[in-house]
Amino acid sequence: MPSNASEQRTAPTRAPLATTADNALKIVVVGGFGVGKTTLVGSVSEMRPLSTEEIMTQASAGVDDISAVRDKRTTTAAFDFGRITIDERRVLYLFGAPGQKRFWFLWNQLFTGSLGAVVLVDTDRVRDSWYAIDRLEHHRTPFVVAVNRFGPGPGPGLAEVRRALDVSDRVPLVDCDARSRESSRDVLVTLVQHVSGPVHGSAPTPASTPEDTQ
Amino acid sequence: MNHDPLQRESPDRLYTVTGGRGDTDTRTLDSVTLIVSECEPVPGMQSEHAAILRMCVFPTAVVEVSAELGLPVSVVRILLLDLLDTGRVAARHPASSVQRAEGHDPETLKQVLLALQRL
Numbered sequence: 001m002p003s004n005a006s007e008q009r010t011a012p013t014r015a016p017l018a019t020t021a022d023n024a025l026k027i028v029v030v031g032g033f034g035v036g037k038t039t040l041v042g043s044v045s046e047m048r049p050l051s052t053e054e055i056m057t058q059a060s061a062g063v064d065d066i067s068a069v070r071d072k073r074t075t076t077a078a079f080d081f082g083r084i085t086i087d088e089r090r091v092l093y094l095f096g097a098p099g100q101k102r103f104w105f106l107w108n109q110l111f112t113g114s115l116g117a118v119v120l121v122d123t124d125r126v127r128d129s130w131y132a133i134d135r136l137e138h139h140r141t142p143f144v145v146a147v148n149r150f151g152p153g154p155g156p157g158l159a160e161v162r163r164a165l166d167v168s169d170r171v172p173l174v175d176c177d178a179r180s181r182e183s184s185r186d187v188l189v190t191l192v193q194h195v196s197g198p199v200h201g202s203a204p205t206p207a208s209t210p211e212d213t214q
Numbered sequence: 215m216n217h218d219p220l221q222r223e224s225p226d227r228l229y230t231v232t233g234g235r236g237d238t239d240t241r242t243l244d245s246v247t248l249i250v251s252e253c254e255p256v257p258g259m260q261s262e263h264a265a266i267l268r269m270c271v272f273p274t275a276v277v278e279v280s281a282e283l284g285l286p287v288s289v290v291r292i293l294l295l296d297l298l299d300t301g302r303v304a305a306r307h308p309a310s311s312v313q314r315a316e317g318h319d320p321e322t323l324k325q326v327l328l329a330l331q332r333l
Contacts, residue, residue: 016273017248017272018273019250019272021248021306023306023308024244024247024306024308025246025308025322026246026308026310044333050278052277052284052286053280054286054288055286055289084333086329087325090322090325090326091248091275092326092329093245095277109244110245113310113311115318115323181333182333185331189327192323193327196320196327
């Protein structure tokens with residue numbers, strides 16, 4: 001992972017933003033290890049995803065007992081991000097964030113002010129998403145759930161996944177292939193349409209895939 | 215306190231880079247606040263500060279600075295606050311940080327949707 005990051009740092013191939021850029025937006029893709037967050041970000045990003053890290057500081061430790069943390073090894077979390085220029089003033093940053101509980105200290109800074117989140121799910125490890133969904137609901141961050149279909153075989157249907165995740169019918173749930181630019185774009189479109197609704201998720205979005213009834 | 219060399223290495227380096235200050239500043243720089251240089255690097259300047267000024271000739275997000283420097287975001291925030299304090303960079307904060315109560319404005323959402331649909 002460190003070699004990966006340094007390799008990317010030595011290849012600054014991305015184009016600079018316009019000098020007029022002054023309003024950056026965020027969407028967070030959250031999910032378990034290896035579920036395809038970086039792949040999804042890379043599929044739609046105008047630059048090769050960059051990798052960086054955050055350390056848990058006293059400020060991010062928040063109300064938890066800091067003395068309990070101090071003697072432990074410094075906690076770090078790596079995350080990736082990409083970028084999509086919207087217009088001459090707006091730019092959208094896409095973050096791939098680890099969803100496990102131990103990375104909670106990253107969440108505040110990534111989710112604060114974000115447009116919303118995509119919970120990326122691997123059907124073999126659905127429970128990896130429970131914590132993320134719980135926190136998003138708690139913080140009232142609008143989100144959609146995308147099932148990354150990259151394994152062999154059809155896997156469980158969306159209705160089954162919805163039951164396993166225990167998310168409300170108002171949360172859009174879609175299939176995707178994170179390797180595909182079009183498919184990844186459609187996930188983001190579903191999220192922005194969901195966020196744009198009169199009330200978050202008051203109606204199913206037209207772009208969402210109809211769920212099977214198995 | 216643990217003095218295992220493995221555990222000391224990284225924090226020591228970070229301590230040096232930030233001059234020993236902690237992340238206690240109440241001013242906030244969002245992870246996507248755009249930083250723009252207001253001047254050129256000068257000789258004798260701390261190397262990280264000079265690197266930031268070169269990098270931010272065009273608007274550059276805090277996380278991009280972090281990735282380019284290979285330093286954690288919270289450490290980069292401290293470096294950026296130094297430069298902000300002395301007027302050597304300007305910060306363009308996300309509109310969402312100013313208008314959080316109302317949420318994102320419809321025009322922004324519309325433009326994001328259009329841009330995504332063009333992909």
